[in-house]
Amino acid sequence: MNTTNPLIIFLASIFTHNIALVYILGMCPFIVISRNYKSAVGMGAAVIFVVTLTAMINWPIYWLLLVPLHSEILSFLIFIIVIAATVQFLEMVIERFFPPLQSSFGIFLPLITVNCIVLAVSLFMVLRNYSFIQTVAYSAGTAIGWALAIILMASIKEKLSLIGDIPSGLRGPGITMIIAGIMALAFMGFAGIITL
Amino acid sequence: MINQQVDTKQKSWLKVMTMGMWNDHPIFCMVLGICSALAITNRMDNAIAMGAGVTFCLVFSSFFISLFRNVIPARVRMLAYMVTIATFVICTDRFLKAYFPPISAAMGPYVGLIITNCILMGRAEAFASKSNPWLSVLDAFGCGIGYSFILILMALIREPMGFGTILGQRIMPQFWTNWVILTIAPGAFFLLGVYLWILRTLARKTE
Amino acid sequence: MKSALKILIFCIAMGTCSGALLVGINTLTATRIDRHEELKLKTAVLDVLLIPYTEDNALDIFKANVETMNKGNMMIYKGKDQAVAFEFKGPGVWGAISGIISLNPDQKTIRNLKILHQEETPGLGGRIAESDYLKQFKNKDAVPRLVFTPPGKARANNEIDTITGATYSSKALEKLLNTTIKDAVGLL
Numbered sequence: 001m002n003t004t005n006p007l008i009i010f011l012a013s014i015f016t017h018n019i020a021l022v023y024i025l026g027m028c029p030f031i032v033i034s035r036n037y038k039s040a041v042g043m044g045a046a047v048i049f050v051v052t053l054t055a056m057i058n059w060p061i062y063w064l065l066l067v068p069l070h071s072e073i074l075s076f077l078i079f080i081i082v083i084a085a086t087v088q089f090l091e092m093v094i095e096r097f098f099p100p101l102q103s104s105f106g107i108f109l110p111l112i113t114v115n116c117i118v119l120a121v122s123l124f125m126v127l128r129n130y131s132f133i134q135t136v137a138y139s140a141g142t143a144i145g146w147a148l149a150i151i152l153m154a155s156i157k158e159k160l161s162l163i164g165d166i167p168s169g170l171r172g173p174g175i176t177m178i179i180a181g182i183m184a185l186a187f188m189g190f191a192g193i194i195t196l
Numbered sequence: 197m198i199n200q201q202v203d204t205k206q207k208s209w210l211k212v213m214t215m216g217m218w219n220d221h222p223i224f225c226m227v228l229g230i231c232s233a234l235a236i237t238n239r240m241d242n243a244i245a246m247g248a249g250v251t252f253c254l255v256f257s258s259f260f261i262s263l264f265r266n267v268i269p270a271r272v273r274m275l276a277y278m279v280t281i282a283t284f285v286i287c288t289d290r291f292l293k294a295y296f297p298p299i300s301a302a303m304g305p306y307v308g309l310i311i312t313n314c315i316l317m318g319r320a321e322a323f324a325s326k327s328n329p330w331l332s333v334l335d336a337f338g339c340g341i342g343y344s345f346i347l348i349l350m351a352l353i354r355e356p357m358g359f360g361t362i363l364g365q366r367i368m369p370q371f372w373t374n375w376v377i378l379t380i381a382p383g384a385f386f387l388l389g390v391y392l393w394i395l396r397t398l399a400r401k402t403e
Numbered sequence: 404m405k406s407a408l409k410i411l412i413f414c415i416a417m418g419t420c421s422g423a424l425l426v427g428i429n430t431l432t433a434t435r436i437d438r439h440e441e442l443k444l445k446t447a448v449l450d451v452l453l454i455p456y457t458e459d460n461a462l463d464i465f466k467a468n469v470e471t472m473n474k475g476n477m478m479i480y481k482g483k484d485q486a487v488a489f490e491f492k493g494p495g496v497w498g499a500i501s502g503i504i505s506l507n508p509d510q511k512t513i514r515n516l517k518i519l520h521q522e523e524t525p526g527l528g529g530r531i532a533e534s535d536y537l538k539q540f541k542n543k544d545a546v547p548r549l550v551f552t553p554p555g556k557a558r559a560n561n562e563i564d565t566i567t568g569a570t571y572s573s574k575a576l577e578k579l580l581n582t583t584i585k586d587a588v589g590l591l
């Protein structure tokens with residue numbers, strides 16, 4: 001089993017190994033949802049919840065069910081089904097028991113099913129042989145890192161739209177890419193602070 | 197760009213295929229498939245391999261999804277697409293590993309990237325689930341070609357300026373210092389931003 | 404309720420079909436893939452122990468010249484000149500890195516190193532598999548540990564250059580090699 005300290009894993013996955021700015025995963029919603037600050041926060045919160053929950057469900061399924069049965073080939077399939085089922089279940093729970101959360105949180109849930117990072121987190125936890133506690137630290141940290149990136153992006157774009165006159169061809173995905181590039185460069189400054 | 201319901205009876209097959217190459221281009225119009233466009237375009241051979249892999253998987257997964265489009269219940273269609281795509285890609289990977297190991301070794305890192313590539317899901321949702329198999333295959337092929345074109349365009353700048361080579365052959369003069377930034381993530385972001393700027397400005401001019 | 408039942412039946416049917424397809428392809432291709440992997444492993448062991456062979460007689464040469472020992476949970480391959488080789492496997496940045504490393508009979512210096520599988524960023528981390536990069540490992544001190552330095556700064560005999568633009572992949576390789584070598588030398 002991997003012997004890295006869970007706290008180190010948690011901090012590393014937010015800063016030095018940020019999944020959006022270092023691994024460049026989860027880009028599609030990153031570009032589309034970061035239009036305004038409020039939806040970015042809603043999406044970020046939803047992602048944190050779903051990613052941590054699905055990782056916590058997938059860990060026992062992999063190690064206690066698939067490995068003893070030598071069925072690792074099914075891991076992709078099982079993970080996808082668990083993710084879709086979890087999201088579906090969460091949608092129903094929010095609709096029934098927490099209606100006020102529906103508009104700030106609930107509408108993003110269907111988008112999360114196809115967000116690559118949910119699947120990526122489950123796959124990486126298997127690859128790196130994380131224990132359950134390490135998985136919780138890793139998944140929470142990764143999702144917080146992604147949420148941080150998208151919230152930063154939304155804030156920058158909102159400010160930019162107030163003060164800047166962006167050329168028409170650059171509006172939308174174009175300027176998002178350039179801002180993301182600058183953010184990725186900035187996050188590279190964290191490299192070396194934490195050794196995974 | 198809003199995806200309109202495709203009226204398949206009126207569209208000729210050529211139009212369907214070429215739509216994915218410019219008008220409905222996956223990256224420029226629908227902003228899909230960005231993750232891999234940034235990660236693996238630092239070398240030309242990777243870009244070509246990824247483009248070929250995505251086109252192949254896109255064509256077949258669109259075909260299968262279109263075949264079953266009337267059987268899939270609406271609420272679980274995303275799940276159905278993901279399962280179909282994942283099953284197909286993994287089966288192909290195992291098949292290659294067994295019968296063509298050199299190709300599998302070359303494509304190894306991309307398998308995971310192809311499965312989670314939003315283009316496959318996006319085309320399944322926007323086109324394959326609504327059209328017959330023949331048109332879906334054409335659309336998938338067109339999108340795949342358009343996508344590969346962009347990958348190659350990115351690699352055309354990144355490899356020479358970042359490594360000094362094209363397809364492994366050194367082409368830059370001796371005094372050239374490699375722009376390492378173009379080989380890593382931030383450089384990819386900047387380059388794609390510039391490309392988007394140029395191409396979207398051109399598209400608006402021709403609209 | 405009827406639609407919910409329909410959805411459930413569809414999901415079960417789809418899951419079973421896909422699962423059956425995957426398990427089916429897996430079992431059908433398993434023997435061929437295992438054979439490829441075995442050949443790849445054995446030719447890599449022969450390579451790092453510097454034992455010559457050809458495509459056709461690789462397995463026979465392996466059987467004749469290499470002693471396989473199962474120590475703890477590690478397989479150690481010993482050549483006739485007492486050089487030892489063993490597999491290392493661990494997480495890289497994107498996927499697992501695995502390879503074979505051989506130590507000279509002094510069990511301190513590296514004879515050779517070969518990467519079997521890696522899924523690092525092509526062109527950057529992927530260069531850990533290139534023979535140009537790996538040849539700097541020859542005759543370096545692996546005990547007590549290898550140290551990966553910034554590119555171009557390797558001076559001492561236990562120092563290795565990292566790859567420019569591939570810090571994390573290089574660090575992963577460093578950690579992997581040091582842990583495996585420490586375990587293997589402990590078992591010898």
